[in-house]
Amino acid sequence: AQSVSQHNHHVILSEAASLELGCNYSYGGTVNLFWYVQYPGQHLQLLLKYFSGDPLVKGIKGFEAEFIKSKFSFNLRKPSVQWSDTAEYFCAVEGFQKLVFGTGTRLLVSP
Amino acid sequence: EAQVTQNPRYLITVTGKKLTVTCSQNMNHEYMSWYRQDPGLGLRQIYYSMNVEVTDKGDVPEGYKVSRKEKRNFPLILESPSPNQTSLYFCASSGTSGSSSYNEQFFGPGTRLTVL
Numbered sequence: 001a002q003s004v005s006q007h008n009h010h011v012i013l014s015e016a017a018s019l020e021l022g023c024n025y026s027y028g029g030t031v032n033l034f035w036y037v038q039y040p041g042q043h044l045q046l047l048l049k050y051f052s053g054d055p056l057v058k059g060i061k062g063f064e065a066e067f068i069k070s071k072f073s074f075n076l077r078k079p080s081v082q083w084s085d086t087a088e089y090f091c092a093v094e095g096f097q098k099l100v101f102g103t104g105t106r107l108l109v110s111p
Numbered sequence: 112e113a114q115v116t117q118n119p120r121y122l123i124t125v126t127g128k129k130l131t132v133t134c135s136q137n138m139n140h141e142y143m144s145w146y147r148q149d150p151g152l153g154l155r156q157i158y159y160s161m162n163v164e165v166t167d168k169g170d171v172p173e174g175y176k177v178s179r180k181e182k183r184n185f186p187l188i189l190e191s192p193s194p195n196q197t198s199l200y201f202c203a204s205s206g207t208s209g210s211s212s213y214n215e216q217f218f219g220p221g222t223r224l225t226v227l
Contacts, residue, residue, distance in 0.1 A: 006153075009151070034215075042220075043201060043218040043219060043220050043221050044154075044201065044203075044218040045218075046215050046216075049215060090153060090154065098156070098159075098169075099144070099156065099216060100156070100170075101146075101153045101154040101155070102153055103151060103152060103153040104153045
């Protein structure tokens with residue numbers, strides 16, 4: 001069975017700072033990888049996904065993630081965060097139609 | 112508008128009183144799933160369904176039941192709720208395409224359940 005580990009539970013940044021959220025997974029087979037975002041009081045929305053091809057994936061709102069197969073990692077990045085990026089971010093791994101989420105990282109961006 | 116709907120959005124109940132949370136999607140998706148979200152634990156899958164009349168346990172199925180009699184609906188049933196089922200519940204759906212086993216999951220707005 002697959003598992004997902006998100007290293008940072010809480011991250012606090014100032015506006016314009018760069019962001020990198022770590023995600024590592026374990027799974028023996030081919031995986032599909034996702035980052036979801038949950039803004040305060042809202043449901044989860046897909047930020048970006050990786051199925052195959054270019055390991056650098058660009059998503060919405062300036063986010064990107066890089067799949068590094070040798071490190072079993074799929075870290076989320078944004079060069080310059082905004083106050084509106086304050087949210088909880090979840091990495092997820094799918095194998096054989098089973099989607100497993102990490103425990104989430106709460107990001108607070110101060111103006 | 113393509114969406115997943117859940118009802119009710121908020122529910123306060125007492126221990127042992129049976130309840131059902133409904134979930135409906137209008138995207139003709141085959142795959143539907145229920146998750147619970149708890150602080151520090153992320154989202155954990157309760158049950159999922161790959162198609163009508165096909166359901167299977169997720170990671171935390173104890174105390175829950177589901178049914179999938181129609182493609183669009185996937186209700187979550189708590190026969191005898193207990194306080195440890197106080198949580199935020201999300202329903203999700205997705206389609207399948209070709210040889211890929213999975214597409215993006217679309218989430219409902221969530222149901223906040225409190226069991227006293």
